[in-house]
Amino acid sequence: MKTEQILELIEAVSDSALTEFKYEEGGVKLSLKKATDFSETSAVPVSQSKPVLAGISEISKAEAVVSPGKEEETRAVEGNIVKSPLIGTFYTAPSEDAPAFVNIGDDVKEGQVLAIVEAMKLMNEIESDFAGTITDILVENGDAVEYGQPLFVIK
Known part of the structure; x- marks a missing residue:
C-alpha cells in the first residue's frame, strides 16, 4: 500500500x-x-525512521523557556532537553484516571514513554532518547505545545 x-x-x-x-x-x-474523548483513547506509538527522528527530537544542552502562569521566563537548564516532535496537546498520562507516565525525580530508560502529544485526534507517545533522571517537567497536563518546544529536562 x-x-x-x-x-x-x-x-x-x-x-x-x-x-x-x-x-x-x-x-x-x-x-x-x-479520539472522541481523552479518557476513551489509547496511545498510538509513533513509528518513524531513524534519520527523521534524529532531526525531529533534538536533544540539546541549552536554554529552555518555561511558562509559569502567563509570564514567560528564560533560564539556563542543566541536562538534556526533550522537545516536542509535533504540535498538539500535551498529556502526562494515558487517561484522566491513570497515573502520570513519569514524575520529577523518576529514573527513565532509553525508549521509555514520557508523555503523549495528541495531534489530529491521534495520540503520539513521546519516548526518551536516553537514560537519566527527570529533573523538570516544563509543560502542564493539557497544555498546547509547539514543534520543538521543550517538554522535559533529563540528567
Missing part, C-alpha cells in the same frame, strides 16, 4: 462518523481510531 493511499484513508476516516477503522491486505495491517 502506498503512502498516498494511507493518507487518503486517514482523511476519509477523519471526515466520516466512524470512530474506528481496520484494514488488512497481504502483509499490511492498518488500524485507525478517532
Whole structure:
C-alpha cells in the first residue's frame, strides 16, 4: 500500500462518523481510531525512521523557556532537553484516571514513554532518547505545545 493511499484513508476516516477503522491486505495491517474523548483513547506509538527522528527530537544542552502562569521566563537548564516532535496537546498520562507516565525525580530508560502529544485526534507517545533522571517537567497536563518546544529536562 502506498503512502498516498494511507493518507487518503486517514482523511476519509477523519471526515466520516466512524470512530474506528481496520484494514488488512497481504502483509499490511492498518488500524485507525478517532479520539472522541481523552479518557476513551489509547496511545498510538509513533513509528518513524531513524534519520527523521534524529532531526525531529533534538536533544540539546541549552536554554529552555518555561511558562509559569502567563509570564514567560528564560533560564539556563542543566541536562538534556526533550522537545516536542509535533504540535498538539500535551498529556502526562494515558487517561484522566491513570497515573502520570513519569514524575520529577523518576529514573527513565532509553525508549521509555514520557508523555503523549495528541495531534489530529491521534495520540503520539513521546519516548526518551536516553537514560537519566527527570529533573523538570516544563509543560502542564493539557497544555498546547509547539514543534520543538521543550517538554522535559533529563540528567
